[in-house]
Amino acid sequence: MQGQDAIIALAEELAAATRIALFTGAGISTESGIPDFRGPGGLWSRNKPINFNDFIRSEAMRREAWRRKFATEATLRAARPNRGHRACAHLVAHGRAGAVITQNIDGLHQDSGIPDAQVIEVHGNATYAHCLDCRTRYELAAIRVDFERDGSLPHCRWCNGIVKTATVSFGQAMPVAEMRRAEAETLAADLFVVLGSSLVVYPAAGLPVLAKRNGARLVIVNREPTEMDELADLVIHDGIGDILGGALNLP
Ligand code: NAD
Ligand code: ZN
Numbered sequence: 001m002q003g004q005d006a007i008i009a010l011a012e013e014l015a016a017a018t019r020i021a022l023f024t025g026a027g028i029s030t031e032s033g034i035p036d037f038r039g040p041g042g043l044w045s046r047n048k049p050i051n052f053n054d055f056i057r058s059e060a061m062r063r064e065a066w067r068r069k070f071a072t073e074a075t076l077r078a079a080r081p082n083r084g085h086r087a088c089a090h091l092v093a094h095g096r097a098g099a100v101i102t103q104n105i106d107g108l109h110q111d112s113g114i115p116d117a118q119v120i121e122v123h124g125n126a127t128y129a130h131c132l133d134c135r136t137r138y139e140l141a142a143i144r145v146d147f148e149r150d151g152s153l154p155h156c157r158w159c160n161g162i163v164k165t166a167t168v169s170f171g172q173a174m175p176v177a178e179m180r181r182a183e184a185e186t187l188a189a190d191l192f193v194v195l196g197s198s199l200v201v202y203p204a205a206g207l208p209v210l211a212k213r214n215g216a217r218l219v220i221v222n223r224e225p226t227e228m229d230e231l232a233d234l235v236i237h238d239g240i241g242d243i244l245g246g247a248l249n250l251p
């Protein structure tokens with residue numbers, strides 16, 4: 001479904017729901033100028049992601065990871081929440097959704113005004129770094145100065161552990177507390193809405209399946225077909241901002 005029909009159908013689903021779970025992927029942030037992974041022209045086609053084990057084992061890989069990070073920093077920093085983020089914030093602010101579960105690492109849900117406690121980041125956050133051993137937080141700006149001066153890689157000042165952006169890389173363990181909260185939100189909902197995810201990255205992509213098994217209705221809003229379209233009660237192949245913003249009658 002697309003266009004006006006899709007807006008009406010989504011509005012009906014939202015109105016009928018008692019509690020909504022919002023699950024967002026890279027697709028909600030493309031309208032803010034951040035490329036997705038698997039959409040057309042996505043990052044996937046340009047740079048294969050660096051696996052966690054390679055990052056740990058190889059200094060060259062760590063250097064490459066930081067080089068890429070700083071090459072894309074300006075885009076991430078300049079990005080502002082768009083109509084889709086604002087619509088999610090509206091649903092949370094009005095108690096229609098308990099939280100946003102996001103695979104995104106860009107911090108735009110928080111920037112749209114949703115309190116930290118109501119953004120569940122299952123893949124971490126790329127706007128800061130931390131020590132992999134003791135979790136001390138480090139800011140990117142200072143790391144960048146050293147890296148660009150002589151290529152030096154960040155280490156923890158307290159325990160000498162490896163410092164990495166606070167994201168969950170491929171091959172890295174999922175954050176246990178966040179996954180638990182994401183599951184609880186999923187199980188509490190009678191409507192689960194996927195916004196801009198190809199639904200191929202597990203275990204996060206297991207959440208819509210869990211919602212469905214628990215008896216919730218499932219809506220997928222994604223420009224392209226996803227792995228789980230067949231499972232959904234409503235599938236909308238259109239842009240998130242106009243569809244969700246339109247369904248809620250928000251600018
Ligand atoms: P994905 O790239 O696999 O899928 C994104 C989907 O969104 C695509 O199918 C695309 O067709 C669709 N899409 C793009 N723009 C859209 C729009 N405006 N409206 C509707 N649909 C749109 O993304 P994923 O499933 O989130 O998996 C990628 C992984 O990479 C995530 O785990 C995430 O952590 C990471 N990632 C994050 C960001 C970010 O934080 N903004 C960006 C790229 C990748
Ligand atoms: Zn440390």
